Structures are given as C-alpha cells and as structure tokens.
Amino acid sequence: xxxxxxxxxxxxxxxxxxxxxxxxxxxxxxxxxxxxxxxxxxxxxxxxxxxxxxxxxxxxxxxxxxxxxxxxxxxxxxxxxxxxxxxxxxxxxxxxxxxxxxxxxxxxxxxxxxxxxxxxxxx
Numbered sequence: 001x002x003x004x005x006x007x008x009x010x011x012x013x014x015x016x017x018x019x020x021x022x023x024x025x026x027x028x029x030x031x032x033x034x035x036x037x038x039x040x041x042x043x044x045x046x047x048x049x050x051x052x053x054x055x056x057x058x059x060x061x062x063x064x065x066x067x068x069x070x071x072x073x074x075x076x077x078x079x080x081x082x083x084x085x086x087x088x089x090x091x092x093x094x095x096x097x098x099x100x101x102x103x104x105x106x107x108x109x110x111x112x113x114x115x116x117x118x119x120x121x122x123x
Contacts, residue, residue: 022031034046 020033022033023029
C-alpha cells in the first residue's frame, strides 16, 4: 500500500490554515478555530475562545474541517494532547488523530477536488 504519511505534499494540499470546528459531545458545545501545522500525528488548532471554564484534557471531541473555497465539511475524532494559552482571548490546542482517519481525510479531499474540477468544467 502507498505510504500516504511520508508524503509531505499531502499535507500541503490541505491549503492550511483551514477552518475547523471543535465539537465536545459531552457538553454539546462548538468552538471555531483555524487548523494548521498538520502532520501524520495530528495538528495544531488555534482557537479564539476561552475553554478553561469547562475544559478537561481527556475530553473526547469531534473535529470538523471545512475545505477552503467550498462548503465541504468532514468530521474526524481526535484526542487533545496539549493546551497552551495564546493570549487573553484564545488558546492553542494540539490534537492527535489516527493514520486510518488521515487516509479517510485524503480520500475526502481528493473527492472534493475532483468534484470542483467537474463543477468548473460544466460552466
């Protein structure tokens, strides 16, 4: 099988930073942020919200990503691996996700790009 994760170009194709939305199922809360620095292990997520009021490091979360240019959203499950205060209004989070999920992301990105090309050729 082709090793997607040693291919740096895959991460550049995400057109980072991408819009991302964190959803905490236990608390039924959404937070908007910017996804950046994606690697095979995970990504950095910049948030403008103060999460400390009801935030737990072992919280399970869903990370929803919007591809630039069109409203293509997909969700992945992620673990929070670190939390760092950015300034008075925001935080940087480290999120970790599995290689299986990254393969799914790459397929969704390819499908979205192929759909965009099809839409462009019809006009």
